[in-house]
Amino acid sequence: MSLVFRPKHIFGETFSSLRRNFLMGFTAITTVAITLFIVGVFSIIVFDIQSVLSSIESQVEIAVYLKDNISDDLKVYIEDEIKDWPEVEEVIFISKDQALERFKTQNEGSDILKEIQGNPLPASFEIRLKDPQKIEQVALRFVDKDGGNIEGVDEVIYGRNYVKKLFSITAVTGTIALLIIIILVLATMVLIFNTIRLSIYARRKEIEVMKLVGATNWYVRAPFLFEGSFEGFVGGSIAVLLLYFLNRFLLIKGETALVETMRIKNLALLGTNNVIIFIYLAIILLGILIGLLSSGFALRRYLKV
Amino acid sequence: MNMIEFRNVSKIYDNDSVALKDINLVIKKGEFVFMVGPSGSGKSTFIKLLIKEISSTNGTIFIAGRNICNLKNNRIPQLRRNIGCIFQDYKLLSDRTVFENIAFALEVIGKPNYIIKAQVPQVLKLVGLFNKMDSLPHQLSGGEQQRVCIARAFVNRPPILLADEPTGNLDPATSDGIMKLLSRINLIGTTVVMATHEKSIVNAMRRRVVELEDGIIIRDQRRGVYGS
Numbered sequence: 001m002s003l004v005f006r007p008k009h010i011f012g013e014t015f016s017s018l019r020r021n022f023l024m025g026f027t028a029i030t031t032v033a034i035t036l037f038i039v040g041v042f043s044i045i046v047f048d049i050q051s052v053l054s055s056i057e058s059q060v061e062i063a064v065y066l067k068d069n070i071s072d073d074l075k076v077y078i079e080d081e082i083k084d085w086p087e088v089e090e091v092i093f094i095s096k097d098q099a100l101e102r103f104k105t106q107n108e109g110s111d112i113l114k115e116i117q118g119n120p121l122p123a124s125f126e127i128r129l130k131d132p133q134k135i136e137q138v139a140l141r142f143v144d145k146d147g148g149n150i151e152g153v154d155e156v157i158y159g160r161n162y163v164k165k166l167f168s169i170t171a172v173t174g175t176i177a178l179l180i181i182i183i184l185v186l187a188t189m190v191l192i193f194n195t196i197r198l199s200i201y202a203r204r205k206e207i208e209v210m211k212l213v214g215a216t217n218w219y220v221r222a223p224f225l226f227e228g229s230f231e232g233f234v235g236g237s238i239a240v241l242l243l244y245f246l247n248r249f250l251l252i253k254g255e256t257a258l259v260e261t262m263r264i265k266n267l268a269l270l271g272t273n274n275v276i277i278f279i280y281l282a283i284i285l286l287g288i289l290i291g292l293l294s295s296g297f298a299l300r301r302y303l304k305v
Numbered sequence: 306m307n308m309i310e311f312r313n314v315s316k317i318y319d320n321d322s323v324a325l326k327d328i329n330l331v332i333k334k335g336e337f338v339f340m341v342g343p344s345g346s347g348k349s350t351f352i353k354l355l356i357k358e359i360s361s362t363n364g365t366i367f368i369a370g371r372n373i374c375n376l377k378n379n380r381i382p383q384l385r386r387n388i389g390c391i392f393q394d395y396k397l398l399s400d401r402t403v404f405e406n407i408a409f410a411l412e413v414i415g416k417p418n419y420i421i422k423a424q425v426p427q428v429l430k431l432v433g434l435f436n437k438m439d440s441l442p443h444q445l446s447g448g449e450q451q452r453v454c455i456a457r458a459f460v461n462r463p464p465i466l467l468a469d470e471p472t473g474n475l476d477p478a479t480s481d482g483i484m485k486l487l488s489r490i491n492l493i494g495t496t497v498v499m500a501t502h503e504k505s506i507v508n509a510m511r512r513r514v515v516e517l518e519d520g521i522i523i524r525d526q527r528r529g530v531y532g533s
Contacts, residue, residue, distance in 0.1 A: 009412070206409075209396055212356070213457070214386035215413035217379065 013223035014230055017199045024195040025231060031191045032235020032290065033242065035184040036283045040243040042177040043279050044251060044268040051266045052258065053170050062139050062158040064125040068096075070152040075123075078152060082127060087138055090128045096121055122154055133167070189294040192231055196224050196298035207303065221299055228295025229288045236287025240280045247276065307370065308334045308465060308496040309355065314364035316350050316520075324350035326520040328364070332498065334464070337491045339507050340500040341531055342517035348500035351517070352467050355498075356388055357381050369464065386414055389458030389466040389495075393473035395450045397442040403429070403453050404438045410457045428460040432486060448479035452486065459490060466490060468499040472506060480506060507531035 018025045064082075066075065075093075082091045094102070099121040107113060129135060135158050142149055142156045149156065200207065210220050247269055255270045268275045309332040316325040325347045332338055340348045353359045354366060357373055365374050373384055397406050404425055411421045429435045432452040442450055451471060458466060468487065472480035484506055491497045501507065507514060507530060514529030515522055 205396065206398055209398065209409065209457075210413045211382075212385060212390050212396070213410040213413060213461070214382040214384070216382045219413055219415075 009219075010223050010226045013203075014227045017202070017223070017227055018230075020202055021195055021198050024191075024198055028188075028191040028195045028231045029235045029238070031188045032232055032287050033238035035181075035188045036236050036239035036287055037242045038184060039181050039286070040239060040279055040283050041246065042181060043282075044243075044247070044276070046174060046177055047268045047275060047279075048255065048258070049173055050170065051264055051268075051271075052262065053166050055262065055264045055266075056166060062127040062129075062135060062156065064127065064142055064153055065122040065155045065157070066124060067152055067154045068122060070123075074152045079125065082125060085138065085141075087129050087131060087134045088127055089130045092126045094124045094126060096123045099123065185290060188235075188290055189297075192228050192291055192294035193298045195231065196228050196295040197302055199224060199227060200298065200302045220303065224295050224299055224303070225292060228291035228298075230291065232287035232289070232291025233284065234287075235291075236284040239283050239287070243280070243283070306334045307331050307367065308336070309498070310367040312365045312367070314354070314361045314366055316347075316354065316359065317362045323520050325354075325361075325517075328520075328522060330515065330522065330525070332496060334496055335491070335494050337488070337497045337510070337512045338499070339510070339512060339514045339529075339531075340498060340517060341502060341507060341514055343502065346517040347520040348517060349469060350520075352390075352469050352498070352500055355465075355467060356385055356390060382414075386461060387463050387465065389455075389461070389463040391451070391454045391458045391466070391468045391471050393470040395442070395454040397450060397453055397457075399442050402439050402441055403434060403445070403456075406442070406453055407457045407460050410460055414461070416461075424460055428456045431459070431489075432456045446479070447475050448482055451475065451479075451483055455483070455486060455490070459495075463495070465496045465498070468497065468501075470501055471499065472501065472503060477505065481509075484510060504531040 064078075066078075079091065079093060082088055096119050100119050103121060104113060127138065129138060139156050139158045142153050144150045207220055252269050255267045258264050258267060259270055265271060266273065266275075268279065309330070311328045311330040314325060314328045315323070317323050328351075340351055342348055350359070354361055355368070357376060361374060365372050367373070368384065368387070376384060398409065401409065407425045407428065408421045411424065416424075426435060426438070429438055432455055434449060434452050434456065437445060437449065442453065445453065451474075455471075466487070471487070472483055475483065480503070487497055487499065488510075511528045511530070514524065514526050514531065516524035516526075
């Protein structure tokens with residue numbers, strides 16, 4: 001192994017090769033940088049959309065309005081039953097009085113309050129689920145076999161279509177982003193593949209001599225693998241730098257607005273989990289990986305060692 | 306001791322052209338052998354088989370008693386470190402000095418610097434180019450370039466030296482010098498196999514001659530000449 005990792009051999013060859021094929025190397029690095037920059041922007045945006053959606057999802061509730069004449073026993077029975085369901089995160093009972101209180105604060109100063117006589121508002125259970133995708137399944141438990149509501153329940157309301165749309169939006173944005181990223185990564189790989197091909201071509205005489213005098217295959221391959229991963233690394237680092245400035249001057253404003261208006265906690269930049277650091281690291285690693293893979297392909301194709 | 310042994314070796318290329326047919330040949334340690342024959346007779350195939358640049362279709366090849374036909378790919382470098390090769394076109398790296406060209410052969414097989422610094426001047430003295438150490442290949446004559454090639458092949462002191470038409474690009478006087486050098490290398494115990502089609506050189510040396518024609522050995526003569 002010491003034979004393969006001789007720094008002078010590997011670094012020297014990479015830099016002389018980058019000088020020789022400056023334009024090709026420059027193009028490859030630029031493409032890596034642009035690709036990974038876009039990957040980074042998408043990752044942040046997709047991550048934030050997911051955060052917003054899951055925060056909206058967690059606000060989605062089932063409201064079970066009770067009939068005014070429901071007996072206390074039945075009410076307690078239903079409440080206990082709901083609490084037993086494994087999907088349920090939390091269930092809150094809103095009595096008629098509390099409902100009216102809430103209505104009053106929500107419509108303060110409005111004329112509608114003067115129209116209200118007595119208390120027309122029903123008591124209700126507000127149910128929050130652990131997994132909002134199960135909302136329909138849970139809501140159907142309040143329906144009896146004839147299609148009406150079970151005894152004591154007047155109406156069950158939940159945002160079924162709203163929730164479904166949210167989920168499909170999440171899925172579609174993810175798929176589109178993934179497709180664009182795959183295409184860009186492939187384009188990047190072709191370009192790095194070409195720079196390595198050119199380096200192999202420029203050094204074909206040296207390679208021939210190396211093989212003749214008995215250099216190991218890894219000794220011959222190592223500089224090209226390093227060259228590819230170096231281009232990937234530099235491209236990735238440039239992407240991170242660009243992304244950093246974009247975040248600092250633009251994306252962070254968007255996130256600040258999200259935090260202020262929707263109180264969303266888990267965002268890429270402003271979240272507490274340092275998600276952005278992981279994105280930066282992943283971009284650089286991805287750059288190195290893309291470089292390694294494409295030079296590996298070029299070696300298989302053009303260097304029979 | 307048998308340095309090189311071919312047992313029923315055949316080589317058929319992918320396009321069905323037969324390069325060697327059922328070759329049986331033993332070359333002992335310290336021998337000097339000329340492989341002669343017209344172009345296309347199989348001389349180059351013979352040499353390529355020895356350094357396993359290509360593999361034989363049938364038969365077995367032994368080098369120093371070891372079968373090289375079932376050698377794994379990652380063992381080939383080790384084989385080549387024991388076989389020096391020189392060529393008609395020298396294969397020198399044009400952007401490196403004489404010293405660097407020879408040092409390169411040692412560097413890539415992982416020899417440390419102090420060995421390189423000791424061995425390169427030594428082999429340059431042997432080939433008579435000690436004072437041209439810092440020249441670039443294009444500043445040298447053809448004969449000098451061939452000497453650099455020989456120095457590079459021999460710097461690692463391999464037991465076998467293969468020469469594929471080494472005098473092909475040289476005038477007779479210069480060729481003579483190259484042959485003297487190869488003889489000296491042979492005298493210190495190196496087995497030398499030289500492919501050539503130059504009559505005068507073979508006749509002057511009076512060494513073993515193996516003649517190939519259409520991939521078959523048609524003559525194997527001790528102290529032979531070119532053409533019977």
